[in-house]
Amino acid sequence: xxxxxxxxxxxxxxxxxxxxxxxxxxxxxxxxxxxxxxxxxxxxxxxxxxxxxxxxxxxxxxxxxxxxxxxxxxxxxxxxxxxxxxxxxxxxxxxxxxxxxxxxxxxxxxxxxxxxxxxxxxxxxxxxxxxxxxxxxxxxxxxxxxxxxxxxxxxxxxxxxxxxxxxxxxxxxxxxxxxxxxxxxxxxxxxxxxxxxxxxxxxxxxxxxxxxxxxxxxxxxxxxxxxxxxxxxxxxxxxxxxxxxxxxxxxxxxxxxxxxxxxxxxxxxxxxxxxxxxxxxxxxxxxxxxxxxxxxxxxxxxxxxxxxxxxxx
Numbered sequence: 001x002x003x004x005x006x007x008x009x010x011x012x013x014x015x016x017x018x019x020x021x022x023x024x025x026x027x028x029x030x031x032x033x034x035x036x037x038x039x040x041x042x043x044x045x046x047x048x049x050x051x052x053x054x055x056x057x058x059x060x061x062x063x064x065x066x067x068x069x070x071x072x073x074x075x076x077x078x079x080x081x082x083x084x085x086x087x088x089x090x091x092x093x094x095x096x097x098x099x100x101x102x103x104x105x106x107x108x109x110x111x112x113x114x115x116x117x118x119x120x121x122x123x124x125x126x127x128x129x130x131x132x133x134x135x136x137x138x139x140x141x142x143x144x145x146x147x148x149x150x151x152x153x154x155x156x157x158x159x160x161x162x163x164x165x166x167x168x169x170x171x172x173x174x175x176x177x178x179x180x181x182x183x184x185x186x187x188x189x190x191x192x193x194x195x196x197x198x199x200x201x202x203x204x205x206x207x208x209x210x211x212x213x214x215x216x217x218x219x220x221x222x223x224x225x226x227x228x229x230x231x232x233x234x235x236x237x238x239x240x241x242x243x244x245x246x247x248x249x250x251x252x253x254x255x256x257x258x259x260x261x262x263x264x265x266x267x268x269x270x271x272x273x274x275x276x277x278x279x280x281x282x283x284x285x286x287x288x289x290x291x292x293x294x295x296x297x298x299x300x301x302x303x304x305x306x307x308x309x310x311x312x313x
Contacts (some may be wrong), residue, residue: 007243010240010241010243011240011241013237013240014236014237014238014240014241015237015260015262015263016263017232017233017236017237017240018233018237018260019101019260019261019262019263019264019267020228020229020232020233020263020264020267021088021100021229021233022092022097022098022100022101022264022267022268023097023225023264023267023268023271023272024224024225024226024228024229024233025037025089025092025093025097025100025225025229026092026093026097026225026268026272027221027222027224027225027271028221028222028225028226028229029093030222031211031214031218031219031222032208032211032214032218032222032226033207033208033211034086034089034090034093035086035200035203035204035207035208036204036208036211037089037226037229038085038086038089038196038200039197039200039201039203039204040226040229040230041226041229041230041233041234042085042193042196042197042200042234043197043200044230044234044235045193045230045231045234045235045238046190046193046194046197048231048235049186049189049190049193049235049239050190052186052190052239053186053187053190056184056186056187064182065182066182069179069182069183072178072179073179073191073192073194073195074195074198074199075175076171076172076175076176076179076188076192076195077192077195077196077198077199078195078199079168079171079175080168080169080171080172080175080176080192081168081169081172081192081193081195081196082168082196082199082200083164083165083167083168083169084165084166084168084169084172085165085196086165087161087162087164087165087168088100088161088162088165088166090158090161091157091158091159091160091161091162091163091164091165092158092162093158094155094157094158094161095155095158095159095162096155096268096274097264097267097268097272097274098264098265098268098269098274098275098280099155099158099159099162099280100162100264101260101261101263101264101265101267101268102137102261102264102265102280102283102284103159103162103163103166104166104260104261104264105137105260105261105284105288106137106163106166107166107169107170107173110166110167110169110170114167114170114171114173114174114175133286133289136283136286137283137284137285137286172192176188185242186239186242189238189242193234261284261288
């Protein structure tokens with residue numbers, strides 16, 4: 001029996017955990033680099049996911065698995081999860097945690113755009129308008145002095161990286177539909193994390209070798225950030241999200257992502273003492289409006305159209 005209230009509580013919880021990501025990146029940035037910030041927590045989360053995969057496999061029906069699926073998981077990791085994790089981490093270090101939380105509102109819009117490119121889903125005028133508004137909102141959040149073309153405190157570069165990271169997450173959400181035909185969501189997550197381990201390990205060792213020797217000397221602040229990223233952001237939030245998806249529609253889950261911004265901005269304000277400019281707030285409103293267009297308004301229009309079509313007799 002479905003329990004919608006329980007599912008919404010799960011969605012509230014996992015979005016709160018995702019919102020912690022941006023503040024946690026700021027907590028650890030003084031002692032560990034962008035690559036280790038992603039590699040360490042994700043590697044531990046992969047190990048924690050393994051028992052769940054084994055448990056799930058016992059009661060699962062056998063499906064058609066192909067050796068070519070390895071390439072798909074590597075593609076999802078390289079084009080989807082890598083930018084979705086590394087670029088967002090890198091960009092958040094160059095920008096504000098509150099900016100990153102605001103820019104996550106572009107995810108539903110970006111997902112629709114990439115579904116148009118890769119899955120040949122229809123790109124309606126509303127979707128094009130939403131994508132344009134989202135781009136304008138990103139620029140407005142970037143603290144640019146338009147009179148002198150001074151890019152402020154460097155937020156533009158960080159925000160561009162964050163936006164490219166959301167495009168990676170959008171690619172994972174849209175292109176990942178192909179692999180879900182043969183794998184469960186938990187399996188897809190686990191094997192993508194595994195592919196990320198293969199890709200990230202040599203990069204982390206080559207680019208940030210000193211961080212491993214420095215592990216015993218990490219401060220309490222850094223450990224708090226790494227533990228929150230490991231257990232809450234990379235592991236528990238995903239497990240709760242997949243549980244909630246079993247009882248709620250995809251559109252409802254997409255709408256819940258607004259909570260990332262709702263939680264992320266006050267977390268950054270309280271923990272990091274960050275403040276948003278008036279222009280950034282207006283930009284955030286534009287991004288929010290673009291997301292509402294592509295989720296709520298377009299979905300209602302589609303529902304009204306379906307309602308007017310007479311059923312066959």
